[in-house]
Amino acid sequence: MRDGESEWGGRGGGGAGCLAHDMGLSVHIVCAVNSNDVVARFIRTGQYALADRVHPSLAPAMDVQVEVVVPTGGCGNTVAGCLAHDMGLSVHIVCAVNSNDVVARFIRTGQYALADRVHPSLAPAMDVQIPYNIERLVYLFSARDTGLAKADLQATRCATVSLDLLKKIQTVLGSYIADDNDIREAMRQCWHDNGYLVCPHTATGAHYHFGQTDSNLQRVCLATASPAKFTEAVLSAGLTPQPTQAIERLQHLAPKYQDVEQTDDWDAILRRAITDISQHHLQATM
Template identity: 45%
Template sequence: MDIIVLLPKGHCTKIQELQMTTVLRENVHVFGVEGNSDELDEPIKAVFADVAFVKKHNLMSLNSINWSRVLVQMAHHFFAYFQCAPSLDMDPLPRVEVVVPTGAAGNLAAGCIAQKMGLPIRLVVAVNRNDIIHRTVQQGDFSLSEAVEQTLASAMDIQVPYNMERIFWLLSGSNSQVTRALMEQFERTQSVSLPKELHSKLSGAVTSESVSDEAITQTMARCWEENKYLLCPHSAVAVSYHYQQTEQQPPSLPRCCLAPASAAKFPEAVLAAGLTPETPAEILALESKGTRCTPMRKGDDWTLMLRDTIEDISCQQRGHFLNALE
């Protein structure tokens, strides 16, 4: 198996970048894209749209474009529910509120499917200043802002949450025509106002919050002070919602905040919160390792580069296979 990695140069932390670029094995091919997460998704989506090419080269993706990623995340919601439900002997089963920090909405899609399966959870989606999902839930406004904002929660710096397509389909009663029309309009105009019925179903299934960098650092500091637990900035987006709500009134339901990452990868955010990063020795060792990364520069044809790399890998694999036969 060969692995192709696209990382957004300048849009992830130094540690995140080193975790990818210090893997020097021959079957790992790392590209540093001069663009943000939305921009590097474009060549990936273009390649996977070519079904014949995908089948020819046995391709799969490991981001949440891949349905199996969402399936795994569904299990997280069930696990969280069984951890947090006060009793499973009640009829009906008690509800639990799950706060989902997200960028591309994969974990939110997983929660919506779990809900549809009968899991009694109340979903809250928490985003950073890139608030397209928040605006969609609150106002039915599924439209791009002028630009992606860089925040401390960098993995959520996304303007095109492609899993919202799955959520629209799910909440429209599996209506593929309605969903296709919405997404084609979004592709053309970068702006969609949800039909009233669909927006009503979305806002009934999910509530939302948008969190600033200042709130992220305040939440990280408070959580450390009160619990000696070091949140990553993405987890802090969810916990910030919890703190906001508890200041207004005690929670009416048990509440679970999903935590997507370790703070060890985000020392810049930890320092911004006035805390001391706890960096494991394995992470510190990355700085002394060699790196390998092929640039994908502005002006290059990223889709062509990706396709050519895949073709080259397949040719090499066929050569190895024929040599083995001989």
Template identity: 40%
Template sequence: MWYVSTRGMAPRVDFEGALFSGYAPDGGLFMPEELPQLDIETLRQWSSLSYPSLVKELCTLFIGPELIPRDVLNDLINRAFHRFRHREVVHLSRLRNGLNVLELWHGATYAFKDLSLGCTAQFLQYFLEKKEKHVTVVVGTSGDTGSAAIESVQGAKNMDIIVLLPQGHCTKIQELQMTTVLRENVHVFGVEGNSDELDEPIKAVFADVAFIKKHNLMSLNSINWSRVLVQIAHHFFAYFQCAPSLDTHPLPPVEVVVPTGAAGNLAAGCLAQKMGLPLRLVVAVNRNDIIHRTVQRGDFSLSKAVELTLASAMDIQVPYNMERIFWLLSGSDSQGTRALMEQFERTQSTSLPKELHDKLSEAMTSESVSDEAITRTMSRCWEENQYLLCPHSAVAVSYHYQQTDRQQPRGCALRTVVPEEGV
């Protein structure tokens, strides 16, 4: 399996090369050169697998036994999940009125990112120990990425981690999770500005190839392909838990609502679609609605400023994983993706070509949710189910309630919410 940059100007790399990279040298993001296509029989065989077993199957396809032998890979993934509080690692709660919540937050920091970061850290340790190397991980965070990244690598002898924390833009518990870890390899810095603004110097650093090589730098943000790879399993597990039957041809669609900020989980859903999973994706965002405007009108442009909302980890204006989605839906058009993203970086505004916008509209729909709707949703879910949602999960559940109240079923009675983070 080879990986290429979405902008087409960087040499292709294997999984190890993509794992140890941040942005590609040309400013793009790494993606698989070819996607495995799964037939109905394979999907039926996978439908009975546990969440960890699904992760193992998917990682085998995208890593290859020549890099990590299958028995070693299985052991690494088992280690990544051994501290999760739920025996299933990921659990589906079936609530009233057809609401299904896929609980991805049973890890140490109560963030869904514990799943992908735990595996990614194990893969890193494997290669670092094998080659007796050391790396410094640079992470910018809007809250949950930082704490989950620290948890995954704290105490590791082969890795130091530098986390840039936007002061005043994270929840108190997330800030404490990051600033109270007293390990020699953990370095947390409070910076002025929001998470989008602190991403700019990080991207500039990773554009300097000589500097990266000299200091052995890498990133654990969702620019890292390994993060997106593991998140593909969320969508397969959601589908198998919610599909009414896999005995029909074609297989029935299942709607998955993805609350998102940087769009890593959304990119994973698009990859699952392209691999043959019949998903209907809904992307749910807060008032920072660039993805919503892009899906609805092809308007990929910044607003005047990031709005602070109750779903603070999603207060993002630059969803960098949309570049992966544009590349994927355009049929791996690196030249077109590069032109689109370079225009966006120059002017902070661009419009999708009609053909690409049509493909995006076919792949997903979208919703933007206000703070008022978030609080109403949290209250209603508690009253109806005695089930406590965090504001990020409520962004997705709000969409479900809107559809239920309009009595407009979207072709599938089951709705699966993939929470952004837990409580």
């Protein structure tokens, strides 16, 4: 994690040390499991082991390659797939991205170049300008070259890997770009053909799948979120939202939040919040 950046909500007056020190695992048994956390990468490798066996025709032979289509924003799930590949699973990964295509361009050209701005899309979790796991991909495919992986890509805004390294990346990773129209189309087709409503992020991978013609290739598309969270996208596709009971209950709860100014002591505020939540949970379990 870079100095001044907190997993609790970006930059501000501190807070980055809350989980790393006495407020973390040792006292309150709390940690952040998101795309920055390498532990989450290890956990998600299990998806690829399941994908490698999910189709009945794969049961007799583990060496049959499976194509796994991964809706991609920060590349966290992609890193998990690359770890699974390193462990011996025969998978080829297609990174499906939206109109913010920095990851696709990196896989295709080897150039990591940031766009001028993020383009808001129907798949907001993939509206990523800086995919913070790119360094981990470089690390994995460069034979763990930490010097190369530590290049300050955010500062330079542009970097290019060697042709040899790019070829290694492309043996495992491919890419696909789906814009908002593609997302709507895939959501509609998946619903009409299968009676299955997908979220707009999952739809990027589904759109890739619907456009493929090789029926002999075994393919698994990862679904990344519930469509109940993205009513606007569902309506935009001309479909009917299907909220779950849990989501419907949330709509009737009073919002809880605290306004925080940049000049406030974020570290102290977060510490108080963590302590209060931890004590409430402890009391509820006694």
